[in-house]
Amino acid sequence: MAKILCVLYDDPIDGMPRSYPRDDLPKLDRYPDGTTLPTPSAIDFRPGDLLGCVSGELGLRKYLESNGHTLVVTSDKDGPDSQFERELVDADVVISQPFWPAYLTAERIAKAKNLKLALTAGIGSDHVDLQAAIDRGITVAEVTYCNSISVSEHVVMMILSLVRNYLPSHDWVRKGGWNIADCAARSYDVEGMHVGTVAAGRIGSAVLRRLKPFDMHLHYFDRYRLPEDVERELGVTWHDSVEDMIGMCDVVTINCPLHPETENLFDASMIARMKRGAYLVNTARGKIVDRDAVVAALESGQLAGYAGDVWFPQPASRDHPWRTMPHEGMTPHISGTSLSAQARYAAGTREILECFFEGRPIRDEYLIVQGGHLAGTGAHSYSAGDATGGSEEAALFKTH
Template identity: 75%
Template sequence: MAKVLCVLYPDPSGGYPPPLVRDGLPQLEHYPDGQTLPSPSAIDFTPGALLGSVSGELGLRRFLEDAGHELVVTADKDGDNSEFDRHLADADVVISQPFWPAYLTAERIEKAPNLKLALTAGIGSDHVDLDAAIAHGVTVAEVTYCNSISVAEHVVMMILSLVRNYLPSNRIASEGGWDISDCVSRAFDLEGMDVGTVAAGRIGLAVLRRLAPFDVRLHYTDRHRLPTEIEQELNLTFHESAAAMVPHCDVVTVNAPLHSETRGMFDDDLIATMRRGAYLINTARGLIADREAVVRALESGQLAGYAGDVWYPQPAPPDHPWRSMPNHGMTPHISGSTLSAQARYAAGTREILESFFGGTPVRDEYLIVDGGKLAGAGAHSYSKGG
């Protein structure tokens, strides 16, 4: 019997379960690159239901308990006396979401001698100390691609919301106003602008594809250059680095993993090289942008807007300056947790657990760390020691 410790965000304020908004979800055949969707032997949930909160349990309880395993689900993850820490000592598997991350630091991994698998229900495993996982033989896996398109759609929404000044205009209408001058004094067309992405992996490339019909000039930088046919198809301009790209862009979107090369990348110095009045979108990780530098750039007008749904820490404290800075379009970390995405990452979590408990290999594309080294998607996205 194994102990599975699952950390999920709290239930809705109005109680669980909330009513189903739609009857079912669209059926997808595969992901855009041909990768197949999660394929567990069965699921014990209704697609379109809220699965990512504590009572949703990712639809795992029946599956795990029928197999004789113990499932502990909690939202209490921070502090030395958290429920997460109390159960971690004898946990074999830890499941967490990027939207409500259980930070598996080196110290916590050291205190978890039974831990064999750290599983991200979603994508992005930077809340796990990967070097410590390597040192302790802990396998790290995530449900690759499950919510990449969800995030890409959120990026496009945020770009349009900032450039068109949608959020303040909606607020004016909601409050009974008709202040057209106030609405349009910061509104522009996206058409004709230069838009660049820092990283052009699954999310970044999906953003580029969705923006191409807007008749913008597209730029990108990535440690792995895209194939020539894709560059030609989308009329992309490649830059060797973010520093080389951002001076040429009106809009910059960050779609890179957090590691030593990207931590604090958007600081005062880099933002100062951007076009005055540019927009910065960050749905990657909060620590890629320097918190105070972003605030200063918005207050000075160097940035016309900043939008994102990633913070540090998560959840962000009530006094976090990104909640009150001017011209922002922040959301809680929700871009990859749509009900559509939840059905995929819940199914993918079960698929990984079925492989883990059944002694069969976990899909290579799901692996971040395995056998004491970076593996699969992790070997592509991260570097040891970073």
């Protein structure tokens, strides 16, 4: 029997909800590309409930314990004295979410002698040292596509919020004002603007589809070019480098995975290549941009606004400069953990566990690392190596 160590974010401050705003979720038959939603043998939760926090347990306890396994759930994940560090030494499976990641560094993997599966309840496995997992023969899997549309909706919301100056305008209402001139002084229409996505995979292409009705000019960079019929349908222009694209764009949205090739991609030099007064939206990973370069660009006016829900490390310290920099639209990492998305990634997590315990193949699109190699989605989207360096700073959230 196996020990499953599951790291989830904290419960709501006032405790688990006794009721929810809606009684049900829309029924989806499949994802937009035709692939099927998660297909576990059963689920032990009500779709629409809060599953991603500690008490939600991803709806896994009944299934795991009825099969003789041990489930340990905690939010205490950072530092040498954390529960995660203590429990990791004999864990067979580690489950974590990108929103409150349990960073599986090479040092932690070396301590986890029994570890066989690192499972991301969501999308994005950069919190795992993929090179160390490759070297140890550990399987790394994630629930591909479970929250891609959720994130793309969040991107569109953030673009509109920045360009239309929504959040500062809302603040005037909360303060009792009617300061129309102050609100309008930084408000524009997106119509006619040029917007480009760094990567046009499931999330990036969904962003483009959702922005097309706004009559924006669409651009993308991706090392894998979209089919010609898709480019024609969207009226989108492909660029063979990020540098070539960003100089033309009023809005840039980052939708690529974090790996050694994309780490710190948007440094001061890259941001300087953007149009003055452009907007940058990042719901991919915080480490793809240079923290201090973003702050400096907002202060100088090189960037008119920055929004995102990804930070590095996560959680970000309370004195992180992105919390107080000008013209920001930051949120904690929530874009992919809507109640709708939670139902899908909880079901996908159970599907992967069922395959793992029953000796059945895990879906190819769920695989990141298997058999000592990048596999499935991992082979398409990642490069070998490690992007977890510096994650120990997450412990500062407790003190700073």
